[in-house]
Amino acid sequence: MTENGTTTHSRGPSEHNVRDQIVEAATEHFSHYGYEKTTVSDLAKAIGFSKAYIYKFFDSKQAIGEVICSNRLAIIMQVVDSVIADSPTASERLRRLFRALTETGSDLFFHDRKLYDIAAVAARDQWPSVRALETHLRQVIQGILLEGRESGEFERKTPLDEASNAIYLVMRPYINPVQLQYNLDMATESAVQLSALILRSLSP
Secondary structure, X not given: OOOOOOOOOOOXXXXXXXXXXXXXXXXXXXXXXXXXXXXXXHXXXXXXXXXXXXXXXXXXXXXXXXXXXXXXXXXXXXXXXXXXXXXOOHHHHHHHHHHHHHHHHHHHHHOOHHHHHHHHHHHHHOOHHHHHHHHHHHHHHHHHHHHHHHHOOXXXXXOHHHHHHHHHHXXXXXXXXXXXXXXHHHHHHHHHHHHHHHHHHHOO
């Protein structure tokens, strides 16, 4: 397909390579200039495509940013799932979950301060990728609680959804990039202390 092509299915699987090329170039451009300061016109000029051609693949700058953000959040979810997978107990899974979230969040969101812009906007505007991460983490937390209750590690009196939500709210300042930037200095220590506090509260 060329820029002047007339293909109607411009976002179909056959054009994934072009989409990937745009996302890769956009990631590099955003990392240099920042997300909010970059327009689609700036991006088109930088990567050598016309603005109209980019719009054949992405409806907006946010759509491009969403792919970039989704890719990074997917990495976080993979790391978290891998870290807690072989935990011997539910308590250890919870400790590892706290630690993994603070470490991966800090590394991915703050290794490149310009790309942090995307994470901050995504969290502020609740992009689908951010909501997907939240849903995934809530499911992980609930799974850990169920495991702990079945093994006798955790109490069973508190409603499951209430306990899950409370744990998520405690974790949120270390998940949300806007809040995490104000907690970086204490993130590692906080992960240890907060998980310990939660585990004490969960004791039967």
